[in-house]
Amino acid sequence: MTTVAVKPATMAQALTRAMRDAMAADPTVHVLGEDVGTLGGVFRVTDGLAKEFGEDRCTDTPLAEAGILGAAVGMAMYGLRPVVEMQFDAFAYPAFEQLVSHVSRMRNRTRGRMPLPITVRIPYGGGIGGVEHHSDSSEAYYMATPGLHVVTPATVADAYGLLRRAIASDDPVVFLEPKRLYWSKDTWNPEEPAEVEPIGRAVVRRTGRSATLITYGPSVPVCMEAAEAARAEGWDLEVVDLRSLVPFDDATVCASVRRTGRAVVVHESTGFGGPGGEIAARVTERCFHHLEAPVLRVAGFDLPYPPPMLERHHLPGVDRVLDAVARLQWEAEG
Amino acid sequence: MTVLEQRGAYRPSPPPAWQPRMDPAPLLPDAEPYRVLGTEAAAQADPGLLRRLHAQLVRGRRYNTQATALTKQGRLAVYPSSTGQEACEVAAALALEERDWLFPSYRDTLAVVARGVDPVEALTLLRGDWHTGYDPYAHRVAPLSTPLATQLPHAVGLAHAARLKGDDVVALAMVGDGGTSEGDFHEALNFAAVWQAPVVFLVQNNGFAISVPLAKQTAAPSLAHKAVGYGMPGRLVDGNDAAAVHEVLTDAVRHARAGGGPTLIEAVTYRIEAHTNADDATRYRGDAEVEAWRAHDPVRLLETELTERGLIDAAGLEAVREDAEAMAADLRERMNQDPGLDPMDLFDHVYAETTSQLREQRDLLRAELAAEQDGPDQQEGDRR
Numbered sequence: 001m002t003t004v005a006v007k008p009a010t011m012a013q014a015l016t017r018a019m020r021d022a023m024a025a026d027p028t029v030h031v032l033g034e035d036v037g038t039l040g041g042v043f044r045v046t047d048g049l050a051k052e053f054g055e056d057r058c059t060d061t062p063l064a065e066a067g068i069l070g071a072a073v074g075m076a077m078y079g080l081r082p083v084v085e086m087q088f089d090a091f092a093y094p095a096f097e098q099l100v101s102h103v104s105r106m107r108n109r110t111r112g113r114m115p116l117p118i119t120v121r122i123p124y125g126g127g128i129g130g131v132e133h134h135s136d137s138s139e140a141y142y143m144a145t146p147g148l149h150v151v152t153p154a155t156v157a158d159a160y161g162l163l164r165r166a167i168a169s170d171d172p173v174v175f176l177e178p179k180r181l182y183w184s185k186d187t188w189n190p191e192e193p194a195e196v197e198p199i200g201r202a203v204v205r206r207t208g209r210s211a212t213l214i215t216y217g218p219s220v221p222v223c224m225e226a227a228e229a230a231r232a233e234g235w236d237l238e239v240v241d242l243r244s245l246v247p248f249d250d251a252t253v254c255a256s257v258r259r260t261g262r263a264v265v266v267h268e269s270t271g272f273g274g275p276g277g278e279i280a281a282r283v284t285e286r287c288f289h290h291l292e293a294p295v296l297r298v299a300g301f302d303l304p305y306p307p308p309m310l311e312r313h314h315l316p317g318v319d320r321v322l323d324a325v326a327r328l329q330w331e332a333e334g
Numbered sequence: 335m336t337v338l339e340q341r342g343a344y345r346p347s348p349p350p351a352w353q354p355r356m357d358p359a360p361l362l363p364d365a366e367p368y369r370v371l372g373t374e375a376a377a378q379a380d381p382g383l384l385r386r387l388h389a390q391l392v393r394g395r396r397y398n399t400q401a402t403a404l405t406k407q408g409r410l411a412v413y414p415s416s417t418g419q420e421a422c423e424v425a426a427a428l429a430l431e432e433r434d435w436l437f438p439s440y441r442d443t444l445a446v447v448a449r450g451v452d453p454v455e456a457l458t459l460l461r462g463d464w465h466t467g468y469d470p471y472a473h474r475v476a477p478l479s480t481p482l483a484t485q486l487p488h489a490v491g492l493a494h495a496a497r498l499k500g501d502d503v504v505a506l507a508m509v510g511d512g513g514t515s516e517g518d519f520h521e522a523l524n525f526a527a528v529w530q531a532p533v534v535f536l537v538q539n540n541g542f543a544i545s546v547p548l549a550k551q552t553a554a555p556s557l558a559h560k561a562v563g564y565g566m567p568g569r570l571v572d573g574n575d576a577a578a579v580h581e582v583l584t585d586a587v588r589h590a591r592a593g594g595g596p597t598l599i600e601a602v603t604y605r606i607e608a609h610t611n612a613d614d615a616t617r618y619r620g621d622a623e624v625e626a627w628r629a630h631d632p633v634r635l636l637e638t639e640l641t642e643r644g645l646i647d648a649a650g651l652e653a654v655r656e657d658a659e660a661m662a663a664d665l666r667e668r669m670n671q672d673p674g675l676d677p678m679d680l681f682d683h684v685y686a687e688t689t690s691q692l693r694e695q696r697d698l699l700r701a702e703l704a705a706e707q708d709g710p711d712q713q714e715g716d717r718r
Contacts, residue, residue, distance in 0.1 A: 074491020
């Protein structure tokens with residue numbers, strides 16, 4: 001048995017490695033976007049790919065998101081597997097029509113004859129002090145579009161494994177990268193990166209019996225921290241990391257809530273019309289008789305993403321999560 | 335006193351390293367739309383090609399009238415007629431080689447059919463049974479695109495991918511005058527020019543975007559002039575002159591295939607019918623304008639040329655008409671049959687692997703269908 005060299009690595013490094021390995025394994029994988037080539041991306045996530053695979057495989061495009069994704073559609077039609085970078089969450093909006101009108105439904109409108117294996121990488125979410133239009137959590141828009149997979153990793157290992165899965169998928173995947181976790185480190189083996197479960201499986205990050213925190217992406221570390229802090233109150237919290245918003249893993253989520261009887265959904269995105277409403281409804285529909293309290297949501301406020309100097313008040317933090325958990329207990333007692 | 339008023343303080347100099355990227359003159363379109371029929375250039379045209387174009391034009395015209403009739407009988411949900419624009423449609427299809435790709439918009443059914451797609455399959459979008467009835471790979475025809483100009487970047491991406499793979503494939507992307515105002519038109523042309531992708535953009539300028547005339551759509555001298563800003567040649571052609579459209583398109587396709595990059599072609603034509611059968615064209619245009627364009631009819635222009643030069647006789651004309659009638663009769667008969675639709679197909683092609691949520695919804699529909707089959711009496715009985 002060989003000893004596995006496990007050392008700290010960042011999520012950004014794991015994402016780069018995932019693209020590099022995918023490109024090396026499959027000559028049809030092409031990376032394209034603004035600044036992805038010579039610069040290596042504004043977050044350096046595509047660093048070195050143009051040098052290693054040439055500019056035809058990792059291409060700096062004109063600055064035009066609809067054009068980038070639209071061109072990727074044509075490339076996918078001709079048998080390539082484009083991996084598109086949208087640089088920042090709000091910069092993806094010009095490409096929204098391509099995503100909604102074509103990418104998501106080409107398989108369906110051609111009755112399966114023209115699948116589009118496109119990965120759309122979108123750095124998303126706040127917490128890095130970005131100015132306006134650099135911190136949106138746009139996952140609800142993508143979740144509401146049938147035909148797309150919506151994936152978001154929270155750990156270094158998942159960043160690698162899920163991106164490999166996304167690139168290999170025959171369906172279009174919106175791959176949301178939590179910007180503020182780009183430099184978070186995990187112990188991970190970059191020499192033999194492990195595969196992860198297929199897209200669509202949630203994972204229990206921490207087991208507990210008092211209540212379930214249902215979360216994903218940038219809010220996973222917040223919930224893990226909250227769960228640690230909750231021990232002081234005598235609460236033993238379970239944390240479910242969804243990893244994939246579409247397909248949604250009802251089985252894992254509901255199994256957890258049935259065990260704990262209480263649930264809080266935590267995300268940065270706005271609460272009204274946000275992913276939490278859908279998740280709370282699904283849990284209520286399926287677990288009503290196991291619930292000791294209403295499913296609560298801890299989300300960003302229902303406002304345009306605030307300026308960076310105020311974002312800490314907007315983003316759901318540990319205290320807000322613990323307050324919600326406290327309300328769960330109160331509801332149970334009342 | 336401003337800086338500019340201080341004599342001597344401001345020394346104008348050119349910005350560093352500025353130079354024109356290319357001479358714009360060769361990119362500029364001609365002042366007049368290019369014509370062949372009725373000019374001396376017609377003598378150079380291949381008689382066989384002219385006859386093929388004619389046969390396809392007559393079929394196309396008949397297809398338009400038949401499809402319009404089918405809307406009145408409720409067999410088609412909607413039909414955007416291309417009557418008056420048949421020369422653009424036919425020439426577009428005939429300018430391509432088999433390995434090339436066509437990216438049509440919703441009015442381009444005739445080009446799709448001329449590529450070899452089954453006339454009934456080409457109508458499924460407009461009939462409402464399936465969004466795309468044909469296999470895009472069988473004839474290298476992308477799905478008919480309803481959003482405006484969004485198919486143009488697809489053509490660029492496909493052509494670019496083909497070139498990366500070493501295939502000499504050309505993509506022809508069709509769009510209307512209204513579509514040139516969309517952002518995707520700009521992005522597609524810009525990408526194509528920067529990448530030198532083998533793409534031909536054909537704008538059918540038929541005068542109106544539903545009701546809005548070209549003058550309210552653009553302030554450009556012509557739509558072909560837009561090419562210059564992207565660094566590609568712009569060509570202007572009489573869109574009702576099938577021989578001219580075919581020649582200009584063939585040149586552009588050859589140019590693209592040889593590595594010369596994209597071309598933007600504006601075909602000046604006219605939409606004789608309303609936008610669709612649901613539109614009232616009398617609200618935004620006068621009869622005199624329509625009549626002037628009827629006199630410049632693409633079928634009659636080519637028929638006159640063929641007849642006057644003795645390239646077709648009465649029997650030949652009759653044979654062409656009979657062929658078109660047979661096509662229309664077949665279309666009519668097959669469209670009058672109800673399409674066999676299985677509602678369970680709804681769930682088959684959303685994802686490669688059906689999600690658990692869709693499996694549940696499929697089960698629900700299956701149960702509903704089973705209840706329907708049991709009949710209302712049975713359901714009534716269940717309720718009791």
